[in-house]
Amino acid sequence: MELANIEKLLEKYLNAETTIAEENELKAYFLSDNVAPHLQEYQGVFNYFSASKNERYTKTIQLKSQPWNWKWLTVAASLILLISVYTGYEKNQERKAEKIYAETHMALSMLSTNLQKGTVAIGELQEFETTKNKIFKQFK
Structure with a gap:
């Protein structure tokens, strides 16, 4: 060459x-x-x-065996997830019920207050009516 x-x-x-x-x-x-x-x-x-x-690797490679059974771990994780979702759902339902109770309590107390005002007003009207009847009976 x-x-x-x-x-x-x-x-x-x-x-x-x-x-x-x-x-x-x-x-x-x-x-x-x-x-x-x-x-x-x-x-x-x-x-x-x-x-x-031309080099070759002749030693054997030992792989570590898997100590965990991942199937059981996934089942356990699924159960924990289901329990936490159920608990969260129950807490949410409880909060909704408390909110509805508070709103109903407020509405009923407003109704009670208005009924008390109405009762007082009807009492005044009743007194007015009796006074009016007394006055008109005297003039007849």
Whole structure:
């Protein structure tokens, strides 16, 4: 291979513009023994890539077993949610009943007050009526 071509390919490789065939050509050049002295710094990179390509991880990986039974946890969460919704509903009904009681109490007290005024007014009218009857009976 001619050195000028290798330098052009290396420049393209560093700019990530090479094809697979050009990269294989560079790999073959740098894995050989006759690398130009000013390009020997790149030889370590290509040696690393070829060596790491053959590495395999052989140890077994132990996965932790799941200690919780998530089905029971979801059932428990659902029950808690249902109980809290029911309790909230009961509290809401209780507040509504208290509000209705307070409004009814206020309406009945207003009615009682007005009835007392009416009773007093009827008493005054009754007194007026009896006085009027006494006056008109005397003039007859």
